[in-house]
Amino acid sequence: MTTITSKIVLTVTVLALSLGAEAAEVTGKILIGADNEPGQWLSVGRTYDEQRFSPLNQITAGNVGQLALTWFADFDTNRGQEASPLVINGRLYVTTAWSKVFAYDAKTGKPLWNYDPQVSGGTGIKGCCDVVNRGLAAFGNKLYLGAYDGRLIALNALTGKVEWQVDTVDQARSYTITGAPRVANGKVFIGNGGAEIGVRGYISAYDANDGKLLWRFFTVPGDPSRPQENTALEKALSTWTGDLFWQLGGGTVWDGILYDPVTNLVYFGTGNGTPWVAEARSPQGGDNLFLNSIIAVKADTGEYVWHYQVTPSESWDFDATSPLMMAELVFNGDKHRTLMQADKNGFFYALDAATGQLLAADAFTTVTWATHVDMQTGRPVEVPAAHFGKTGQPVAVQPGAQGAHSWHPMSYSPNTGFVYVPFVETVSAFAPDPNYKARQGTANTAMGRAGPEVMKNLPEDAPRTSRAWLLAWDPVARKEVWRSDMRGTIASGALSTAGGLVFQGSQKGELNAFRDSDGKQLWSFAAQTGVVAAPVSYAIDGEQYIAQLAGYGTRDYYTPNHSRLLVFKLNGKAQLPPAGELPPPRPLNPPADFGTADQLMLGAETWNVYCVMCHETAYGNRGLFPDLRYSPLLHSAEGFRAVVLDGALEARGMVSFKQRFGALEAEAVRVYLTQRANQAKLAAAAPRP
Numbered sequence: 001m002t003t004i005t006s007k008i009v010l011t012v013t014v015l016a017l018s019l020g021a022e023a024a025e026v027t028g029k030i031l032i033g034a035d036n037e038p039g040q041w042l043s044v045g046r047t048y049d050e051q052r053f054s055p056l057n058q059i060t061a062g063n064v065g066q067l068a069l070t071w072f073a074d075f076d077t078n079r080g081q082e083a084s085p086l087v088i089n090g091r092l093y094v095t096t097a098w099s100k101v102f103a104y105d106a107k108t109g110k111p112l113w114n115y116d117p118q119v120s121g122g123t124g125i126k127g128c129c130d131v132v133n134r135g136l137a138a139f140g141n142k143l144y145l146g147a148y149d150g151r152l153i154a155l156n157a158l159t160g161k162v163e164w165q166v167d168t169v170d171q172a173r174s175y176t177i178t179g180a181p182r183v184a185n186g187k188v189f190i191g192n193g194g195a196e197i198g199v200r201g202y203i204s205a206y207d208a209n210d211g212k213l214l215w216r217f218f219t220v221p222g223d224p225s226r227p228q229e230n231t232a233l234e235k236a237l238s239t240w241t242g243d244l245f246w247q248l249g250g251g252t253v254w255d256g257i258l259y260d261p262v263t264n265l266v267y268f269g270t271g272n273g274t275p276w277v278a279e280a281r282s283p284q285g286g287d288n289l290f291l292n293s294i295i296a297v298k299a300d301t302g303e304y305v306w307h308y309q310v311t312p313s314e315s316w317d318f319d320a321t322s323p324l325m326m327a328e329l330v331f332n333g334d335k336h337r338t339l340m341q342a343d344k345n346g347f348f349y350a351l352d353a354a355t356g357q358l359l360a361a362d363a364f365t366t367v368t369w370a371t372h373v374d375m376q377t378g379r380p381v382e383v384p385a386a387h388f389g390k391t392g393q394p395v396a397v398q399p400g401a402q403g404a405h406s407w408h409p410m411s412y413s414p415n416t417g418f419v420y421v422p423f424v425e426t427v428s429a430f431a432p433d434p435n436y437k438a439r440q441g442t443a444n445t446a447m448g449r450a451g452p453e454v455m456k457n458l459p460e461d462a463p464r465t466s467r468a469w470l471l472a473w474d475p476v477a478r479k480e481v482w483r484s485d486m487r488g489t490i491a492s493g494a495l496s497t498a499g500g501l502v503f504q505g506s507q508k509g510e511l512n513a514f515r516d517s518d519g520k521q522l523w524s525f526a527a528q529t530g531v532v533a534a535p536v537s538y539a540i541d542g543e544q545y546i547a548q549l550a551g552y553g554t555r556d557y558y559t560p561n562h563s564r565l566l567v568f569k570l571n572g573k574a575q576l577p578p579a580g581e582l583p584p585p586r587p588l589n590p591p592a593d594f595g596t597a598d599q600l601m602l603g604a605e606t607w608n609v610y611c612v613m614c615h616e617t618a619y620g621n622r623g624l625f626p627d628l629r630y631s632p633l634l635h636s637a638e639g640f641r642a643v644v645l646d647g648a649l650e651a652r653g654m655v656s657f658k659q660r661f662g663a664l665e666a667e668a669v670r671v672y673l674t675q676r677a678n679q680a681k682l683a684a685a686a687p688r689p
Contacts, residue, residue, distance in 0.1 A: 026088060026138045028185065032261050039539035041087040044135045044180040045409070046536070049326040050258050052084075052411040054537035057498040058544035059570060064501060064513045064523045067546065070572030071109030073102065078561035079653075080532070081551030083135040083180070084409065084493070085565070086143070087538035088157070094549055094565055095133040099147040099177075102565075103160060106547075107540045109567060113160035117147045124653030126174040128196050128443070128613045130625075131653060134255070134407065134533075135180035137188060139208050144188050146177035152190050152206060166211040168192065173199045174441055177254075179407075183208055184259040184266075185299055191253025195271045195319075196443045196613060200249030203257065203268050205302060215302030219251035219270045219290045232290075232304035241284035244438055248274035248281070251291045255407045256341065258324040263354055265296045265305055267339055271319040278313045279389035280436050280446035287312040292320045294341060294349070296356060306356035311345050312379060315389050316369060316430065317401040318345035323409050325419070329476055331359045340475055342410055342421045344403025347373060347380070350475055362478045364405075364471060365425055366462070368398040388430045394450035396458055400428030402466055409493035409534035411502065416516050418472040418481055420502050422491035425467040429454040433608075442660060443613045449604075465489060470504050472519060482519035484512075490552070493534025503546060505531025511548050511566065528579040529562040545569050557626040558586055586630045588681040595671030603672025606665045610657060629677035633670075640670045 026042060034040075034047040038055040045052050059067060075081070079097035086093045092106040098119050103112040124131050127148070137144040142163055145153045150169035155162060168190055169175035174197035182189045187205045195201060201219040206212065218229055221237045223246045228234045250273035257268045273281050273291045282288050292311040297304055311318045322341050329338040329350065337353040346367035350360040361373035370380035388395045408422040429450035436446040455464070468491050470484040488507030495503045501522070502514045507530040513523040530552030538545050551563030559582055595603075614625045633639045642648040644666045647656030657666075 025140045041536040054497040056544045060499040066570045068572035069574040070569045073565045075563040080130045080132045081549045082132045082533045084534045099133045115160045119148045121651040122655045123149045125655040127176040137181040137183040139183040144181045150175045164211040179255040193254035195250040195252040198248035198274045201252035203253040217302045236289035239286040239289045241282045244281045250274035255321040256324045266299045269320040275444040275446035277389040277446035278315045342405040346399045346404040366398045394431035394454045398427045400426035402426045408491040411494040411496040413496040420494040421471045425463045492532045495535045503535045590677035599668045599671045603668035
């Protein structure tokens with residue numbers, strides 16, 4: 001083992017030297033002046049403004065038809081791929097599912113090194129939505145990785161060797177990290193996820209040199225019988241009632257983080273509460289600060305500066321964790337350093353970066369839970385029937401729980417003044433669970449099952465399934481300029497360039513280029529897999545490249561994923577291997593219905609508590625998790641128990657549930673799934689009207 005490792009390190013060192021290992025390290029000055037390095041992609045959003053705009057203009061609307069693959073790299077997983085690469089000093093760094101890191105020669109694609117943090121398959125149960133990773137941060141000669149299991153790891157950028165690592169979370173709780181760290185002022189900023197499963201959200205700052213914790217800002221108050229960590233949380237206490245908020249928490253900072261060198265503030269968005277339903281977590285009302293908020297703190301100390309709560313007393317999983325972006329814009333004749341977010345709740349927000357003053361708030365898709373945002377109070381004017389926790393009645397709401405815009409990066413072009421927003425039209429049926437009980441270590445939504453009549457009563461033009469688009473939004477005129485054709489059911493990240501182009505993938509299995517002014521599609525590449533991550537652009541030896549991480553379900557869990565890094569340039573010569581024909585869809589072949597009415601009820605209850613977040617097709621599992629109605633294990637009580645209780649597939653992320661329920665519940669879930677499979681089979685065979 002030692003000999004092999006030595007050979008790998010030697011090879012890496014030689015290759016790295018050929019790429020210019022003597023090049024300057026990534027200093028704070030270089031990061032602030034990232035626009036002076038147009039050929040590099042130094043941070044997840046390229047610049048601290050996180051506009052994801054490339055000043056490179058060799059690839060244009062006139063010649064993009066000549067864009068072709070120049071190299072690619074395959075990965076060893078069929079899980080989702082959501083990262084944007086970094087390109088620094090001729091080396092390309094990218095993360096994949098399970099928090100793995102790969103380094104390549106950015107020009108040739110020659111592998112340099114790879115790093116596997118050895119995240120246990122059993123940690124998969126701690127998250128709601130796959131074991132993804134969205135990228136790295138760079139500073140000095142280090143790369144910073146937020147691993148899925150909650151570690152912050154510093155790697156040597158030249159060799160991939162671990163320089164230091166720290167646990168950023170309580171491993172006894174269901175915390176995860178999927179978002180990319182940010183670095184500024186010698187500090188690494190990182191959040192975490194897990195709000196559905198009952199953790200208290202926070203953002204932390206660590207010393208970039210040695211991993212020492214410097215400050216931490218919690219997003220919801222702690223035990224009210226004890227002093228709070230700061231005065232902001234003391235004030236937030238008055239917006240909560242009951243005791244679930246400090247037992248379960250919520251408000252995790254799982255994606256959108258931005259540092260601004262002009263204000264020297266760190267901005268971040270916070271997620272939903274635990275449980276989702278406001279009346280279940282805070283029975284006597286209240287706004288529940290700082291859930292679903294955009295917060296600004298001092299970068300050096302973590303001291304609270306301001307907040308804006310986009311969705312007070314929220315019940316629909318409208319996290320405010322979508323990417324944040326900064327630009328100099330003029331509103332009502334005054335120039336503002338403007339912080340922008342296209343939120344899951346369907347509104348596009350513009351805020352003054354220094355003060356948090358609301359400058360604009362407009363619906364960019366159909367919104368039925370509120371009529372508008374009152375610009376005087378900053379609060380949404382809600383539709384009373386949408387608050388199903390108050391009415392006790394099921395209701396269909398747009399956007400749905402998937403959100404109008406989640407983590408998928410948007411891009412701003414200073415040439416057009418447009419923000420290019422990947423968004424999804426969705427609708428969800430919501431109903432309260434009158435029998436909800438708080439549970440540790442599993443999903444806490446307090447949601448019941450709404451009857452099918454709720455969706456049947458939707459307006460004719462409401463989406464019955466999710467519909468994804470790319471939207472060009474004018475943030476100053478506060479209106480849509482153009483939108484693409486439908487891109488599938490899941491959004492995909494965007495990149496705009498000085499060549500007059502916007503690049504965006506699609507779940508349908510494409511990477512496309514659109515003209516930035518009017519949205520005309522000018523180029524497309526068949527990626528052989530779903531594409532949801534955001535591309536980047538860089539230049540080496542006078543040539544511009546586009547790099548795109550691909551890998552997502554295009555049909556179902558059993559369809560090949562083909563996770564890859566795809567790199568393009570003008571007149572590239574590489575070709576992907578033939579994809580081959582897709583295997584036929586798995587047939588619905590359940591056993592005959594069996595079990596008792598009591599088993600069916602127990603199975604439905606167990607499913608809704610423990611299984612729904614990953615395997616429920618109505619929640620949009622997007623092919624990342626198997627649709628268990630199709631499972632051959634429905635025919636075998638013994639085989640079903642081996643997976644669900646004995647952990648036979650733990651290495652693939654399907655952990656044993658024997659600490660949560662027993663054989664009685666496992667068999668009841670099999671009864672319930674069998675009934676649903678037979679219902680689906682019958683519906684598929686019925687003649688269409």
